Each structure stands twice: as C-alpha cells, then as structure tokens.
Amino acid sequence: MNWQASANLTALKQRAKMFAQIRHFFAERNVLEVETPLLATSGITDLHLENLTSQYTGPHFPKGVELYLQTSPEYAMKRMLASGSGCIYQICKAFRDDESGRYHNPEFTMLEWYRVGFDLSDLMDEMDSLLQVILNVSSAKRYSYQAIFIEVLDIDPLQASTESLQAFLRNNAQADMANILTEKDDLLQFIFSFFIEQKIAQTQPYFIYDFPASQACLAKLNPDDSRVAKRFEVYFKGVELANGFDELTDATEQRKRFEQDNLMRQANGKHSKPIDENLLSAIAAGLPDCSGVAMGLDRLLMLAGQYAHIKEVISFDLTRC
Amino acid sequence: MANYSTNEFKAGLKIMVDAEPCNILENELVKPGKGQAFNRVKIRKLISGKVLEKTFKSGESVEGADVMDTNLAYLYNDGEFWHFMNNETFEQIAADEKAVGDSVKWLVEQDECTITLWNGNPIAVTPPNFVELEITETDPGLKGDTAGTGGKPATLVTGAVVRVPLFVQIGEVIKVDTRTGEYVGRASK
Numbered sequence: 001m002n003w004q005a006s007a008n009l010t011a012l013k014q015r016a017k018m019f020a021q022i023r024h025f026f027a028e029r030n031v032l033e034v035e036t037p038l039l040a041t042s043g044i045t046d047l048h049l050e051n052l053t054s055q056y057t058g059p060h061f062p063k064g065v066e067l068y069l070q071t072s073p074e075y076a077m078k079r080m081l082a083s084g085s086g087c088i089y090q091i092c093k094a095f096r097d098d099e100s101g102r103y104h105n106p107e108f109t110m111l112e113w114y115r116v117g118f119d120l121s122d123l124m125d126e127m128d129s130l131l132q133v134i135l136n137v138s139s140a141k142r143y144s145y146q147a148i149f150i151e152v153l154d155i156d157p158l159q160a161s162t163e164s165l166q167a168f169l170r171n172n173a174q175a176d177m178a179n180i181l182t183e184k185d186d187l188l189q190f191i192f193s194f195f196i197e198q199k200i201a202q203t204q205p206y207f208i209y210d211f212p213a214s215q216a217c218l219a220k221l222n223p224d225d226s227r228v229a230k231r232f233e234v235y236f237k238g239v240e241l242a243n244g245f246d247e248l249t250d251a252t253e254q255r256k257r258f259e260q261d262n263l264m265r266q267a268n269g270k271h272s273k274p275i276d277e278n279l280l281s282a283i284a285a286g287l288p289d290c291s292g293v294a295m296g297l298d299r300l301l302m303l304a305g306q307y308a309h310i311k312e313v314i315s316f317d318l319t320r321c
Numbered sequence: 322m323a324n325y326s327t328n329e330f331k332a333g334l335k336i337m338v339d340a341e342p343c344n345i346l347e348n349e350l351v352k353p354g355k356g357q358a359f360n361r362v363k364i365r366k367l368i369s370g371k372v373l374e375k376t377f378k379s380g381e382s383v384e385g386a387d388v389m390d391t392n393l394a395y396l397y398n399d400g401e402f403w404h405f406m407n408n409e410t411f412e413q414i415a416a417d418e419k420a421v422g423d424s425v426k427w428l429v430e431q432d433e434c435t436i437t438l439w440n441g442n443p444i445a446v447t448p449p450n451f452v453e454l455e456i457t458e459t460d461p462g463l464k465g466d467t468a469g470t471g472g473k474p475a476t477l478v479t480g481a482v483v484r485v486p487l488f489v490q491i492g493e494v495i496k497v498d499t500r501t502g503e504y505v506g507r508a509s510k
Contacts, residue, residue: 046355048352048353048355048356048357048358049355098328098358098379099350099352099358100350101349101350101352102349102350103350103352104350104352174376176375176376177359177376177378180378181357181378185356186356186357189353189355189356189357190356190357190359192353193351193353193356193359194351194359194361194376215355217355233354240353240354243354243355
C-alpha cells in the first residue's frame, strides 16, 4: 500500500511556509525569481555526479535526442547571468542518479541563487541571514577548511601527504578505506565526512571556506593563496546543506577543468560526458563577477522540523513515486 | 554464493565480512555533494554475536553468506552435542556448545527452536520466546504472600536462575520470557 504520501500534512505545510519565507526573503532584496530547463542536451562532467537521462523524439529532433535531467540549474542560470539578468534565484527540482538514502532522494528540491558583485564573504552573510530566518538559529561560525581539520583532527589538509591520511585511517578503525582510497581528495572528503562533519555544527551552522584548489569545481582560486579555492559549504547537525562559489569567469580555465573531469572519469572506468558548450560560450561572452550557492531544501526542511528521514518531507519519495 | 552490490544492502541481508557470516542491521548512504559515495553499515557477526560498524565504497560488491534459519525441535544432549530434529522430515542436526551458547539454559525437549545454519552447519540456536520450566530450588519464602514484593531467585531444571514472586514454590512449572530472562507466570497445566 504505497499510494499515500510519505510526508504528513504538518510537513507539507512547513514546506509551503518555507517556500513563502524564501520568496519573501529574496523579494525584499530585489533578487529575481527565474525558471530554467530541467532537461538539457548536456549534463555534468563531475566524477562523482551522475545525470538521469531521458529521450525526446519529435519536432527539432525527429531521430531522437538524449536529454539530461539537470543535477543543478547552475549552467542555465549562468547563461542568464551572462545575458544580463542581474541577481537571480530559483527553486527547482534537481536529479541525481544512484543517490537514495536518509539524506538523498534521486529527485529533490534545490534553492540556487546568484548575486552579481558579491564576493564569497558577502554571500556567506546572506546565507547566514536566510538560515536564521528558516531555522531560527544563531549566526553561523566560519572556519577555513584548513582550520577545521587542524582544530578537530590536528591534521593540516594542505600539507598532509596521501600516506599520512591513509595512516590516520588505519589508526582510526578504517583500515579497509585506507587501502581503497588512494587519491588525496577522496581521502580528505572521507575523513571530513566521517570524522569532522558529525562533530561540528551541533548548535549552530558552520560555514567551511577555502576548499583545496583540487576541489575547486566551478570556483575561482584564491588570488592570495592558490592552494585554495573560493568555495564554501554549509554544515549543520551532521548534514551538508549548501555549496557556494565565487564563480569562475575564465572560460579557458573552465574548459580545462571540465576536460580534467572527463580524464578522471575515464581513469575511474566511467564514460566521459559532453561538455556544455553553451555554458562555455556564455562565460566567454562575459559572466559578470558574481557568487552563487545551491542549497538542498528537503534537508533544510528536515532540520527545521527535526525530521529523521528525507521521505518525511517529500510528498512521494522514490519508493512511492 | 552470489555477490551483492552496496545498492542491494538492506537490513536482514547476510554478507561475509572478515570471513564471518554477518547480518546487516542498518545501512546508510554517505555521499558528499562533490565526493565519492560510501555505505556506512551496522552489522552483527553471526558467530561471535559482535555488532560493529563497517564502511564500504558505494558500488563495491560483497560476497553473500549462505545463511538460513530453520525451525527444529530440541531432542537431547549427549554430553557433547545438542540434537535437534525436523518434525516433518525427521532429519536431525547436532549443534555444538559454541552454537548453542547461552541458549542452553532455555532448551526444553520437544520445544521448537530456530537454528541458524551457515553453509549447512549450525552456528546459532535461538529458543522460543517463551519456555516452561520446573523450579528445582528456591527459598520456601512466606506462605500466603501473593503481592510479589520484589520476589526471590529460583533455579530451574536447566540451571537458569530467574526472579520469581515469593509464593512460587519448588516443583512448580513457570513460564519465562527467554529474550529477557523474566518470569511471566505459572504455567497453565
């Protein structure tokens, strides 16, 4: 009997209220609400993100075309920014293959916004204000990636060698993982997830910034310290809530990173993915200096209403859709 | 035995870990937004009974464990082995001390127990939730006390010791919950 909603009416009402609060928050700040396509001809090259795909056949594509369900609206929103939209936000569905669990549903709701002229610190201020409204919490604490590793584990993530990170895992009952994980970034991400995330941000959100340059994704490198990138993440009560960048505006560098992604995919036995040429053309034409961030709204609602499983805040989760 | 990918993990699945059959109790996906996914799994080792956490890289495959439960009637103990029989096929299985473990104190002849088999060999014996056993030793206590003011220890025919109300006497048969080791009542005979 799975026809009934997995979320109760209280959760659905909290969801509607949260959407209203978010829309009010951005209306007050003159940020324009937009919609961009969830289906696109390109997907994402990230090593650890997989698109769901669909097939369209009809006018314009009589022989059929594979369309990628977007893992986030980032690329289309950047094309809007490059065409002069000014500050924009969007509440939309995002899709990720192979992700289902307590904090994951393959179809989920995302809030993504871009602020022209904001640097990362301005955007963190705005994120902080929004979280205080939705979660009724005190102001977030901010640590650099390096500082939080040193504070919690006494490891310097920028200096540490792959071998020393593996040794840390062996000394902390994760010998299997020490043998399996051979890339420094995989090791850092594992250590962060299993040894830091659960220990921090129990009473207020934590913003972690200055990620290692090798985890820059679509962020600018820090001009004062090229070992780190202008990327931040938000954590609260063991949940990864948001990921933000001071957006890379250099199309050549962006293409290099996408190609690097595809090389990594191939090295890991995955298919390489088509690069989004529309995005690269838009960046080349002129993406204004801006910062942007994406936040999982289902998780935000879980935190706001103290729900234990994502299905409790989604009308019909994967097992009922 | 088949292999299972982490995507097939769920509570109740039996897998091999450190060359020992294990039962998955909980399975959680851990996936940083931009990182490799992992499964954090809580398992019970079926031979040692130990519960521990284990991490797998998502997508990894793990060997399944050929573990099955079967309901068999307890027959007798020959000093070394405890013998059980399938009442329909009359097939018999002998479990050693390691497999019987603490359940030995709840074994009543003809009671149907759950025997856990790994590759056909018994590794665990689970008694019925309720068993009826005779009291062989207990303090005579106060006659006429029916209120159960804290009770007294009583030794049962199998050697198990449970707390019983003061009015229960030697020679009586009582019903015990084997999961908690608690007295439930006098057996209805």
